[in-house]
Amino acid sequence: MNMHARPPIVLPEHPAFQTAAVRWVKHWNEHLFSFAIERPASFRFRAGEFVMIGLEGEGKPLMRAYSIASPTWSDEIEFLSIKVENGPLTSRLQLIQPGDQIYLGKKPTGTLVADALLPGKRLFLLSTGTGLAPFLSIARDPDTYDRFEQIVIVHSTRRVSDLAYHDELTAQLANDPLVADQALLQFHYIPTVTREPFRTSGRIGQLIENGWLFKAPVQGHPELNPETDRVMLCGSNAMIKDFAQMLEGHGFEEGSNANPGSFVLERAFVG
Template sequence: MNEQVTVTDTPVKPVKALPNAQTVTAVTHWTDSLFSFRVTRPASFRFRSGEFVMIGLMGDNGKPLLRAYSIASPSWDEELEFYSIKVQDGPLTSKLQHIKVGDELILRPKPVGTLVHDALLPGKRVYFFATGTGFAPFASLIRDPETYEKFDEIILTHTCREVAELEYGRQLVESLEADPLIGEMIEGKLKYYPTTTREESPVMGRVTDHLKSGEIFERLGIPPLDPATDRAMVCGSMGLNKDITEILEAAGLREGANSEPKEFVVEKAFVG
């Protein structure tokens, strides 16, 4: 059963007792298995929207427990936001899910990642394909002005099992029109396509099935995938990454990287 969304957001004074420590400033529990949190951002910390970074806590043995997390906030944000699953027996997330405002997290200072604009060739339309917490890097990118400067259309897909698991993304998308920085830029450009695979919702099924059947193109009123105009980023389960890659390659798109930009990129550092 899903919990009611709860938010904690109060001013705190950072206390840097740990190396590379940052202070938790807000925590939101979206369901009994998903939560997001914000932490202070070091003045020297620079990243490109879509990148990930190693964060964590001190383990019971006094050694750091670290994991790669996509930064969900855009590069201009004064704080850093993260979106996480709760794994009851997970070495890190079993502890991380209990953080509260004022607690400290370890933040490694070197962000990296493939889901950045520099890894894509110029195009007309960009697809963001996500499952679960793989939504996080796109939460960063859809709040970045560069996304709307580079593309005429942004297709944001998010596939989850249940409706409540879409709530973080839904609320974020709905808030963008009132965003003072990009509100005017997104008008008519951002198309949000959420689907569920278990609980009944307006659009059911895996996004891969919608691509194969052409339903996503019909619903959004856009043409099928075309390597001349379309670009894509993928972040989700290993199954999604593999299946989307096959679909994109069958349509003629090529996988790129920071060092060799092409038509699509896949985040392989972790599974969302």
């Protein structure tokens, strides 16, 4: 049965973009939603990369960069998005339904990839808000578990309901067909909320300063160590700027695809 209350969105062809149909949409709360589109057979990406997506604008496609949340082996491409009431794209994107078409860029890219990091023992994925998205892809990539002994996602939000994917991450990706066994031993999830009561409260910087980040089950050095730890940053501009300075002060060096280092951030989203 077609549950559409309106005809599906069908986009005109465009030489720079391909079209893909929406498979599902999940609204976490009034500010946040996830959705997935069919993955074109020719579309390849590395875990952590982003791609341009959009809808038809005033006579031309209206496109924005979105990190890919799905693993590299999936037959769909998943995204996590905020809802901006008057946002040119998100005000319309939040209304999409299964069967609608959206535009998809042909070439994903990005610096938030394991190839930009030197080998290490612990991988810390530090995120705020929708900055969680690329880390969902990385944490569901079997290659990540071969590269690192421990993978730690830290997700900071203002409210409890903003903790998208909380249940799946708390369960250590138990339903993931390719990484469930390794994740049970190697994956750790630390959610923290800054403006509502929750079992963990405070910003990520506070969790590092007071040692909370390194309590069991996270094993090893009781602070960040540039010799063995690798860090990825994704989230608000303020968080990324502060953490990049802090990491460099502790001897970490920013990496890139051409010159791997001990931490990386997504330059494309930093103002």
